Amino acid sequence: MSLNSYLLAGILEAPIISEKSTNAAEKNNQFVFKVKKSATKKQVKSAVELMFEVDVESVHVLNVKGKIKRAGKTMGKRSDWKKAYVKLKPGHDIEFSAA
Numbered sequence: 001m002s003l004n005s006y007l008l009a010g011i012l013e014a015p016i017i018s019e020k021s022t023n024a025a026e027k028n029n030q031f032v033f034k035v036k037k038s039a040t041k042k043q044v045k046s047a048v049e050l051m052f053e054v055d056v057e058s059v060h061v062l063n064v065k066g067k068i069k070r071a072g073k074t075m076g077k078r079s080d081w082k083k084a085y086v087k088l089k090p091g092h093d094i095e096f097s098a099a
Contacts, residue, residue, distance in 0.1 A: 011039045011047040015096055016083065030087045031094055035061070037082050044084045054092040060085040 013034045015021075021032040035044055041059040048056050062085075066078035088094070 005050055008043065008047040008050050011036055011043050012051065017096070024085065028087060029090070029093070030085050033084045033086060035082050035084045037063075037080070039082060039084070041084075044086065048086050052094050054094060055089040056086055057089045058087045060087075 013036065016032040016034055018032075021030075024030040024032065031048075033044070033048070035047075039047075039061070041061055044059050044061065045056045048054065048059075062083050064081050064083050066080045069076050069078060
């Protein structure tokens with residue numbers, strides 16, 4: 001494994017499995033991932049193509065702001081994170097149960 005592929009493997013942190021992401025996967029062939037905050041669209045595309053051996057059509061990246069939470073008297077804040085919507089080309093699919 002080359003250094004470049006090793007760095008790309010660290011870009012994707014986790015798939016996001018929710019009702020909204022499941023609907024996006026069924027209707028638009030889109031999959032949702034939690035990615036590093038420093039990740040770019042090109043890095044996300046390369047990482048998905050490397051890890052799942054699929055062809056990516058487009059990538060949409062958005063920053064998710066952390067919520068402010070209260071624990072007794074103290075106020076706290078969850079960390080900000082980044083989410084990526086990855087659209088695959090027709091005929092390609094990702095099975096998370098098998099991956």
